[in-house]
Amino acid sequence: MKITITTLLFTVGNMNINACQNIFYETLANIKKELLLRLLIINLNKNKMKKRVLILMTVALGTSLMAQNSAEKIIAGNPGLHIGGYGQIDFNLNERDGTIHNNGKLDVHRLVTFLGYNFNEKASFVSELEFEHVSEVYVEQAFLDYKIKNNLSINAGLMLIPMGIQNLYHEPPTFNGVERTNVDKYIIPTTWREMGIGLSGRSIEHSISYQAMLVNGFNGYNDGGVFSGKSGLRSGRQKGAESYITYPDFAARVSYYGAPGLNLGFSSYLGDSESKAYDGLDLSDDAVVASADSTIIGIQMIGIDARYNKGALQLTGQYIIAELSNTDQYNGFTGKDLGSKLTGYYYEVGYNLMNGIIPSISSDSEELIAFARYENYNTHAEVEGIAINDAYNRTEMTFGLGFKVAQGAVFKADYQIKSNASSDEKKGQFNLGVGIWF
């Protein structure tokens, strides 16, 4: 008791009033408990039953403490700090081009560490720090999540744009193939993340999850055009690094999982790209406003995706379409060749051979997934005022295997046949990779 009171006095001297009050009440409760125990013991002493009753009490207290612990197991919030991560390590080899030799590439493509902290039941912080190609460092996510209601939370910070499958679920063991799909690179510029504020919620009753957010747009003009015909909007991602904003854009996604095994997603993105030409602009000067207007691209992107799982079978499909406006003026002003419509789709069939066809090697959670995928992505589906470049209409067929040695660890191997609409030439690429997620 002496110690507790000294601690109390010590803390009074050192801490703010709120924290102090809590400690005071806790200490008071402890003192009460101690007093109660002492009184009991004194009382029992008198009756010379100290030993027996003490044993009884220890047992009883023990059991009630255990009861409390198992209750705590249910009530208590989650442990505060969460550490996790994912990684993708690749080997890519382009096939020989006639007599032309191509070197292979070995790359620690990305290594990402999750750091999350649950402040309490309602507030949590989520972050992902990424090392890309070993030496480039990015923050992939950094936002505060606050639960307004049980099934609805408000998020603010650097967030993933909810578009398509892989921008949201990009941990390597969750997708087939060594590399991410190119629809999710050139049409949806995965990993697409911007600063913003949004709501994310779900209705378990209706099997619906949804996200809606106001986010910063692409950097489309920075003393020169940033978008291009070949890679679409990809180079315009601001990624929350000293990003600038003229007006916010809107992004939303709804997914429906009412039918067992099936997960349907609808995504949309609406807004204008940002432009440095607007910074410090005199809005009364019509001529400069007109030229600044030429640096803006209007974007309407919608996507639909479906994933189906039944036993050993996995089916995945995605279709994305982006309509861009003002590309004629933009290309004229910047000398770029941005298309006015971008489209991309893929469909994929996967089958876990270790579910019935061949036996597992050492553990029950092993999976050997054979898959085939057909993919088309076209950054010049439509153009305005410029000629269509057929080389931007690209098709890939991928065949591969993924050997999951554990839920979050996979060895991958695949072969890709790449072609584009400008010629009949087909190029082969062989990939090996390691994917982890924990």
Next chain:
Amino acid sequence: MDFKPHITKAITLMVVALLFLSFKASYWEFDKKYIVKIQKSIDELFGRNSYNFEEFKNFQEAFYTIKEADVVLGYFVVAKAPSKFHQFDYYIVFDAKTEILKIEVLNYRENYGAEICNKNWLKQFVRLPTENYAKYNRMVDGISGATLSANNLKQDVFRLSKLLKSHISAKR
């Protein structure tokens, strides 16, 4: 005969019982909605409402026996399993032969992976043989978009079923 020691003993026991009960009371106060949901399920599953609950004593998980008079109707457990950053609360109702009758998620906190709350998906667990994870875990389909939560739930359900089975058979 000296009654004094007996009286003291009785009082001590009462105090201890009160202490114990006060903890028991707090046990049920974690979320009133949970109790309502679980009771509703039990009413529907067993078609009765005159049962009572009895907690497993000195047990590492929150298991309860559902009893009507002295007849064991079944069991239920309230548990927690991890999703990505958070944990979700759920319960399992077993019949008297420890076969799973129902699983329901009570609170899902994560923004992703709520697919596991789907009632149709959870129905796959009903009467699932749970003696051998390696053998039977594939009888429950995975969910893309909820990989972690689905697997963690699967593992936890197998673990708790096994725990209950071994506890019951040990008692017999």
